[in-house]
């Protein structure tokens with residue numbers, strides 16, 4: 043199954059659930075009306091959190107750049123030696 | 125086990141365009157880090173005006189024409205087709221794809237090979253986004269862009285791979301052949317399409333951490349149009365896989 047279809051069906055399922063909640067009014071309607079807003083906010087938070095965690099774990103490796111410079115020098119010397 | 129050891133041979137495909145300063149270094153480093161491994165290097169050069177091919181010919185004198193192969197094309201035809209062109213000439217049962225610009229350090233090759241032997245994976249891909257991996261030479265803005273792009277793709281596509289746009293990979297030859305024939309994208313998106321399609325086809329994919337050092341020689345061409353291409357590619361993959 044194509045991924046858009048998966049995602050769309052998930053969205054439809056959530057919407058259906060929400061409409062059912064509205065109809066059944068198990069919880070006060072004013073709350074139910076706000077649920078989509080919470081959902082979007084939650085999604086945004088998830089995104090921000092993941093980007094934040096990713097950025098924190100994303101290491102810069104100055105020592106790698108130094109090692110590479112050494113390797114380049116070595117390679118240049120090594121090739122001249124041949 | 126004995127037999128498997130004997131069967132593992134590697135074709136290393138290196139596409140080049142104006143990499144005169146880098147190609148000799150990278151070939152030297154590959155030979156340095158792959159002792160006791162049966163491999164060939166296939167340089168796919170797209171008629172670089174800077175004389176990359178002359179350097180490769182000199183390298184052939186040094187390392188032997190059956191170890192360093194030059195499979196040139198007359199003009200710049202793009203990276204995706206460079207890979208398939210190289211693959212046509214690859215004679216070994218495993219194929220490694222890496223850049224010539226020293227962003228992909230050959231010292232990681234043994235860990236790709238080890239990982240593949242340990243796990244029997246169809247594809248081993250390098251990843252910058254796990255412990256032990258990383259980048260050097262990117263400013264905060266570029267890192268942020270990269271992370272955002274990654275989170276978006278992870279959320280929408282669930283590829284099961286942490287780094288989608290990294291091109292440093294080891295493939296079983298038959299798997300590469302199978303996947304590459306279904307891919308149409310260009311640039312970064314091509315790497316993403318390859319791995320997503322491979323993942324959807326149920327191939328066993330493993331990862332090894334690599335550090336990516338931004339190119340030392342030559343100029344980088346990362347810009348806003350790349351982001352637009354990326355988003356288009358993401359949408360394309362959403363509707364086709």
Ligand SMILES: Nc1nc2c(ncn2[C@@H]2O[C@H](COP(=O)(O)OP(=O)(O)OP(=O)(O)O)[C@@H](O)[C@H]2O)c(=O)[nH]1
Pocket residue numbers: 138139140141142143168169170200201202203206222223224225227339343344345346
């Ligand atoms: N044969 C061939 N090789 C190419 C072509 N374009 C790029 N390459 C090579 O593909 C590799 C990756 O290209 P890069 O230009 O480094 O792309 P990048 O890593 O995304 O961008 P940079 O930030 O510039 O390093 C390098 O080894 C290039 O020489 C092409 O059209 N044909």
Ligand SMILES: [Mg+2]
Pocket residue numbers: 223225227339
């Ligand atoms: Mg590069």
